[in-house]
Amino acid sequence: MVLRDMLGGFLALFIAVASAGQTHQYKLGPLEIDNPWSRATPGAAPNGVVYVTIKNTGSTPDRLIDVASPAADQTQIHDMKVQDDVSSMWLIGEMGVPAGQTVTLAPNGPHIMLVGLKKPLELAQTFPLTLTFEKAGSVTVEVTVEPAGAMAPSQGS
Amino acid sequence: MKRGLLLAGLVVIAAILVTSVAVLLLEWRARETHQTSVAAIGGPFSLTDQDGKKVTDADYAGQWKLVFFGFTSCPEVCPTTLSRISLTLKALGPLGDKLHPLFITVDPERDTPAVLKSYTEAFDKRITGLTGTPAEIDAVVKAYRAFYQKVPQGNDYTMDHSTLIYVMRPDGQYETLLRYDDTPAEMAEKLKPLLEQG
Numbered sequence: 001m002v003l004r005d006m007l008g009g010f011l012a013l014f015i016a017v018a019s020a021g022q023t024h025q026y027k028l029g030p031l032e033i034d035n036p037w038s039r040a041t042p043g044a045a046p047n048g049v050v051y052v053t054i055k056n057t058g059s060t061p062d063r064l065i066d067v068a069s070p071a072a073d074q075t076q077i078h079d080m081k082v083q084d085d086v087s088s089m090w091l092i093g094e095m096g097v098p099a100g101q102t103v104t105l106a107p108n109g110p111h112i113m114l115v116g117l118k119k120p121l122e123l124a125q126t127f128p129l130t131l132t133f134e135k136a137g138s139v140t141v142e143v144t145v146e147p148a149g150a151m152a153p154s155q156g157s
Numbered sequence: 158m159k160r161g162l163l164l165a166g167l168v169v170i171a172a173i174l175v176t177s178v179a180v181l182l183l184e185w186r187a188r189e190t191h192q193t194s195v196a197a198i199g200g201p202f203s204l205t206d207q208d209g210k211k212v213t214d215a216d217y218a219g220q221w222k223l224v225f226f227g228f229t230s231c232p233e234v235c236p237t238t239l240s241r242i243s244l245t246l247k248a249l250g251p252l253g254d255k256l257h258p259l260f261i262t263v264d265p266e267r268d269t270p271a272v273l274k275s276y277t278e279a280f281d282k283r284i285t286g287l288t289g290t291p292a293e294i295d296a297v298v299k300a301y302r303a304f305y306q307k308v309p310q311g312n313d314y315t316m317d318h319s320t321l322i323y324v325m326r327p328d329g330q331y332e333t334l335l336r337y338d339d340t341p342a343e344m345a346e347k348l349k350p351l352l353e354q355g
Contacts, residue, residue: 039236042229042279044272049232080233082337087234088317091310113232115313148279149240 024144024153029136030058031097036143037153038114040123048072048114048121050129050143051153055102064095064103066132069143073116075129079109097133107151121145198323198331199224200300204261204289207274212287214329220257221352222325223335226303228264228316229276234337236280238320243281244341245348252352258284263305263318265294324348 026033036052048071056062067075080089095110097103105111112129114121121127126142146154199214206212223242227235239260246253260277262268265288268276273286289297298305303319320337322344332351335344 042236042276044275044279045229045236046267047230047232078232082234082320085319085321085336086304086317087231087320087337088308089232089315090308107233107237111233147240149237149244151237 026139026141028131028133028139030060031056031062031133031136031139033131033139033141035153036129036141037150038121038127038143038145039150040145040148041117041121042148043120045120046116048117050112050114051105051107052112052131052141052143053102053104053106054097054131056097056099059099060135061099062097062136063134064097064131065134067112067129068132069114069127069129071118071121071127071129071143072114073118074114076113076115077105078111078113080111082108123147198300198302199325199329202297202300203293204287204297205270205293207270207277207286207288209270217257217259218329219327221255221327221348222323223256223258224261224301224323224325225258225321226261226263226298226301226305226318228262228318229268229272230264230315234318234320238322238337239277239280239284241339241341241344242284242322245344246281246283248341248345249348249352252349254283255352256283256348259287260284261287261294261297263294263298263316264307265289265291324351326351 024035032055034053034055036050038048038050041048050069054064064077067077069075077092077095078089079092080087092110095103123145125145127145128140129143130138130140132138144153202214204212225238225242227238229235242258246256246258249256258281260273262273268286268288270286270288273288277284277286288294301323303321303323305316305318308315308317322335324332324334326332333347335347339347
């Protein structure tokens, strides 16, 4: 009996410790929002960027319809590409999150743009970002600021 | 039946011959044009540096240069390019001091000398930002056969622009180029033998 309790205790502890490594995940209904991250900005740069992974574990499609952050005057969803050695970027406004699929906002693709930063983003700081979905509603996540040239979050994804 | 096949065979051979000649001709012409294009990358420019001083290409003669274009409101391509260049300079060690990266803005409206200086210094003090009048920027972009375009976005705008880095010799001639997906290690490896030349 005691042994079983002890084992249960250890198991709970193990799970707690293991999931502590997973701290940067948020759940909103069937949606899992992973590792929101940004880059440190040089003092003069007026704009910043946020990347994040959104997984829809449900069977109903959803849409990311709004993004907002107090870190900037405007927050928007953009896409970009480098083709034939020319980079271009454009506003997409909203993004579908299909049922059972993962949507990744990452370098060289769709991203959240912070237009008009109130102050430079500094390495290792965090700031809030609110994601609003058509069906699942809103969630406010903490974005981690990575080094200026980072191409992936340091916390693995 | 045999005659039909023979005829068909001859037609096929003729088609192959005609195509081959056409391809060779196009290849020859392309090579000719390419030679001219390569020779024409770069040239004189007149701009303003990040200290507000008027400069020309002559001010950078005698140094290996990395010429590239961008703008400070760019959220990803430009900061990551400057970061890669800064890491490349570090990877080169003392040889890195022989290299002068010149970051030319395609957004002179917003990128004043002060803005450029604050921006480039955040990455590496060896990088110089250059701006100018719209005409001066147009001229230098054209000289490098590069590209940029202002794209309105709501009440704001962004700039589409070339992502290439042009490696220019101390004598002002074009040497080679580096691409957006080249890593700092790859860039340093390509530049090392050139810088060792002197």
